[in-house]
Amino acid sequence: MSEPRHMHLGLFILGTGHHVAGWRLQEAEAGAENWPLIERIAKTAERAKFDLVFFADALNTGPNVHPSVMVRLEPLTLLAALAVRTTHIGLAATASTTYSDPYNLARAFASIDHLSGGRAAWNVVAGAFSEAAANFGHASHPPHDVRYAIAAEFVNVVKGLWDSWEDGAIVMDRATGQFADTSKMRELNHKGKYFSVKGPLNISRPPQGYPVIIQAGASETGRDLAASIAEIVFAVQQDLEIAKNAAADLRTRVVKFGRDPRHMKIMPGVCPIIGSSEADAKVKLRALGEFSDPVAALKVLSERLGHDLSSYPLEGPVPELPQSAIMQGHAVTLSALARKHKMTLRELRDYAASAMGHRLLIGTPEQVADGLEEWFLAGAADGFNIMPPWFPGAFDDFVEQVVPILQKRGLFRTEYTGRTLRDHLGLPRPAHPRVATNVV
Amino acid sequence: MHLGVLLLAAGNMVSGWRLPEAEAGSQNLLLIKKVTDKAEETKFDFVFFADGLNSFAGMHPSMVVRLEPLTLLGALAMTTTHIGLAATASTTYTEPYNLARMLASLDHLTGGRIAWNVVTGAFAEAAENFGAAKHPPHEERYAIAQEFIAVAKGLWDSWEEESLVMDKASGKFIDAAKLHVLDHKGKFFNVKGPLNITRPPQGYPVLMQAGASDAGINFAASIADVVFTVQQNKDTAIAFANRLKAVAERQYLRNPRHLKVMPGICTVVGSTEAKAKAKLAEIGSLTDPDYALKALSERMGTDLSSYPLDGPVPELPPSTIMQGHAITLAETARRRNMTLRELRDFVGVSMGHKLMCGTPEQIADEMEEWFRDGAADGFNLLPPYFPGAFDDFADHVVPLLQKRGLFRTEYNGRTLRDHLGIPRPDHPAKERPISSDRLRQASMT
Secondary structure (H helix, E strand, O other): OOOOOOOEEEEEOOOOOOOOOHHHOOOOOOOOOOHHHHHHHHHHHHHOOOOEEEEOOOOOOOOOOOHHHHOOOOHHHHHHHHHHHOOOOEEEEEEEOOOOOHHHHHHHHHHHHHHOOOOEEEEEEOOOOHHHHHHOOOOOOOOHHHHHHHHHHHHHHHHHHHOOEOOOOEEEEOOOOEEEOHHHEOOOOEEOOOOEEOOOOOOOOOOOOOOEEEEOOOOHHHHHHHHHHOOEEEEOOOOHHHHHHHHHHHHHHHHHOOOOHHHOEEEEEEEEEEOOOHHHHHHHHHHHHHHOOHHHHHHHHHHHHOOOOOOOOOOOEOOOOOOOOOOHHHHHHHHHHHHHHOOEHHHHHHHHHHHOOOEEEEEOHHHHHHHHHHHHHOOOOOEEEEOOOOOOHHHHHHHHHHHHHHHHOOOOOOOOOOOOHHHHHOOOOOOOHHHHHHHO | OEEEEEOOOOOOOOOHHHOOOOEOOOOOHHHHHHHHHHHHHOOOOEEEEOOOOOOOOOOOHHHHOOOOHHHHHHHHHHHOOOOEEEEEEEOOOOOHHHHHHHHHHHHHHHOOOEEEEEEOOOOHHHHHHOOOOOOOOHHHHHHHHHHHHHHHHHHHOOEOOOOEEEEOOOOEEEOHHHEOOOOEEOOOOEEOOOOOOOOOOOOOOEEEEOOOOHHHHHHHHHHOOEEEEOOOOHHHHHHHHHHHHHHHHHHHOOOHHHOEEEEEEEEEEOOOHHHHHHHHHHHHHOOOHHHHHHHHHHHHOOOOOOOOOOOEOOOOOOOOOOHHHHHHHHHHHHHHOOEHHHHHHHHHHHOOOEEEEEOHHHHHHHHHHHHHOOOOOEEEEOOOOEOHHHHHHHHHHHHHHHHOOOOOOOOOOOOHHHHHOOOOOOOOOOOOOOOHHHHHHHHHO
């Protein structure tokens, strides 16, 4: 059977755009608390048959952070609102395993999966910013490897809680008065290193079995965690060869964990800057650069490199820095890029300001489509997480000009063929462990 | 008067879902949406979703599995336009930063229609789902709750109004002078702030509370805008309301009119009294006695399964959970000389709340009497099943209340605070407190 292989497309919604200065463009509408705008963008993505929309998250803020993340609607309540205003598109959000409770988070995602009829996805993050610790009564952020160990156990607990009720456990038999078939209920009784959770969860099994699990770890531990649990991996590579190697490495690790590598979709972030000609696109990028707030831009770069860079000379070379304990994927990728192109700190700052350190695709719609196709066919990507520099125009351009080219080339769906996010991604619904055991 | 409906979607009565005309299921979004739409058409102040953080075989069918309330409110935010949306969340098993954010986000999504029913987490079983060795004792839970609320309010005040400037020309995104870092260091919480969402449209979401113990009454008097209460007897209810408002006024210097006392009532409406009673008997006959005894045990704070059903209701030590229910039920049993079986069946139909069974006129009369005599500022309706029992109330009792001038016929505001007639709290940074009405007038001139 030779089904056409399609790429997967996600839209990474950041309310003021991915470029730090995107909101300043005359045509931009902005605001991470701007519900009508967010709803409109999500519906555009659904019309374009995107696999999912994605909302990142963080648990801290301050006056100098990227404007899209300074104040924003809370992602889980936002997904719930979108669940009833959309019908097909997947709804993904970040939630931290360091600063939430497995019982609460398992419930919220199960609830969103029920509300959306099986369209929820959870981007598992171990909580990258150490500033968050101060909002949760912790003296300090746990170290990198501890955070990943917590994350691995957290995800296990959450899956166990999602399995509290077998499918069909709620019978509601009026005649006999049996509401739930409690032989299909099980207590988790988890006692681990970081969590003790008895269960059962007070919501039945999500329509997708488990919501789709997303992960973006790039460190050694992060890649292992991704390989063991992730069904989508958000990646940050800039260079095709490096991306191919990273994808091959991840797929090898997936096999090591006994999983089918086809059930892990690697989706690098891409920031498209589209123009009627390549020169026109470059003019747009330059205009954005001129609007940039240098303090916010340097803060974005500092976060990605894991060091406060405000005291380094901007015209000097990008300094050699010790290994970052946060966002290692970005740190490695950006350092390599700076070395390769011999960039000054100012140049790297302006580059990172455009797409928060992700790959830029600048040019005509054909050139952007070519850039996506090349990576897809080379095995460096199963799809892409699209990061428009501003909203809604830059995304509308992508939908109106690039998506039709991808569709004409047979690289992207023209209609949804299923109803759940697992359907869109071609991922199987995980069987309940008891059922799975019985089958064997 | 104010009206809310507690949407326990398999019904308030443990067996309500078994009626042929009942639709059921706390995961049934279509039913929940239908009831919410009806409540909005009827101009209710709010719909309310209770919550718990545990489940077990034999739990009340409305609670054994259910949609998570905060995400549910996010969905209902989009399907409604005026009605208030209230949900329970625990101060014992959540983080102030996470909860303050979610509630603020919901208040933004609804344009100011959110209420938070603050519970300290009544069921000890929840502790085991959160790695806690044991449920903190009653007094400590209230101390935690008190500090939690102070932190949440402080986080909601992270950004003054109009701190988001978004001036494209100058590139000024925020007015940093209007950003406040909380830096809370307390006995139970250390939270630095600021919160990553602007001040909720209502300033703070409406706060609801249902404490009935001494600690609970104190807590409610200090923070609650709406107080849920379990009352069977009008005089006791009047005394409770008076005490609560007196504590609010004297001890916490609050305007007692800004605190709305709303007893729970379970209504069974019939075109004649006989028909209402027949309906009640029908529901009663479907009640699973084990569910009912479990519900009674929870309310009394003691496992009653080993006591003789036909003996008197035993004298029990004071409950450390659900004290309002325990006190009210014990008093009711004493007053009516009830056996344990009788009290069990009573709880089976009403879950311990006041049962109003009769014609629309009879129910409206009793509600009016409680309202006029100061026993209630409004009522929290607990229909025995959905949607029929709620429709009966909405279609037959509410019009009588409206005709008597006791209940609104149109919404005349957009936020839940508007519906309840309680002012929007100013940001503490304001030098002089100005009411939102005066602000509106000032901005119009």
